[in-house]
Amino acid sequence: MENMKDIVLKYVIQEYCEDDSEEITYDTPLISGGIVDSFSMVSLKRFLEVKYKIQIPDDEATPEAFDNVNSIVALVEKFINK
């Protein structure tokens, strides 16, 4: 089964990258690095909630928590395990 990090990484590339030249890894800063603007974060949040059948409260869906694939996965795992 495809692991969560790769699923999130694939989604981020498909959803946010404008061209193929951008190299995104698990720890690439997405929001502070200007790849994802905080306003567009909403589609990522919705994707995670639907895919993993969780609810991420708005106060947890911070730009810091969504800033790289590693931190996003940590956030999702926190709610899956609840």
Next chain:
Amino acid sequence: MAYSDRARQVYTDTLNGIKEAGLFKQERFIHSVQSADIEVEFPTGNPVKKVINMCANNYLGLSSHPDVVKAAHEGLETRGYGMSSVRFICGTQDIHKELEARLTEFLGTEDTILFPSCMDANAGVFEAILTKDDVMISDRLVHASIIDGIRLAPAMHDTYKHSDMEHLESKLQQYMDKRMRVVITDGVFSMDGDLAKLDVMADLCEKYDAMLFVDESHSSGFIGKTGRGTHEHCGVMGRVDIITTTFGKALGGASGGCVSGRREIVEMCRQKARPYLFSNTIAPVVVSGVLKVLETLSKSTERRDKLEVNTAFWRKGLLDAGFVLKEGDSPIVPVMLFNAKLAQDVSKDLFEEGIYAVGFFFPVVPNGQARIRTQISAGHDMHHLEKALAAFIKVGKKYNILGKTKNEIIEMYGN
């Protein structure tokens, strides 16, 4: 005293942080009227310098046009200076209604409501017409005022990649469970100068039963054969449900804006839009000026035609010289430099050469996309553009960027 040392320190530290990040904005004082030739004091305290303005939104050169100034004077004389009231108490004059009617006619819509600014129009419209059962789907490069308006609205929101129609369609498909869908875009994008694909968007909106919202601030008056806007250019007049635009750019350049579109939507704004309800509308003097602008533009396309010729000359001149430009047809012509410091240095050198053009960099534009945004005007004559082009070439040679590709410039200066 409530303003404690602690509060002062908090703000001082924050401001210092902005300065250290190189993001501190400083105003440049203009000692003349707004036009192609201006007199600028910069840095503050320096002698006033005569420069050619290449960065105003004065697309039609009407900001200081004698006919507009005269009409404004007449408005001042006959309708006074201010209203001291919001619209629905005692702040509506006959000329406010007249301007709304003229705008409806000019934009080819059903009705129009004035706002103190287009920022206010964008801030107020979504909250007034949408509920939590609806969704707003916006282009990722829409103007900051639209983003603020979206944030204030109770409806859900999502974004699509800039001008990516497949991505937009996939988003529309995702939200078919919502009561109403609104697709939101700029007509001309202010930083890149490219035009929205309104013909495709109007088709998609019909297919997926969505409303179409377009901010025409950087297109009203000059885009399209008779200057009505991007909707005219794309052949979709009458198919855009909500248009917002400003009078602070091509249409006289003073202030004010409007929401124009479907009758019921405009009426909803009149009943519920907070910037309309809780702020005075446009001053009579400005209303009179905008009325004259619309009259002028309805009689002749001379100014937008000149702007088109000027833009073609400017774009070709820069391309022939070897600059990297953002592609597009609008009078917004971004000269791409990619590196923030390079953009600031080039802007500074251009100023020395008598050309006023500002550098833009992150966070105003995406990281690594720093640029000089030039804006062409019908107020420019050929000698302005020739002088500006010569200065750009001189400065371009100094930094060895002429004829270089994006990657070569990034290799030299970083991004």
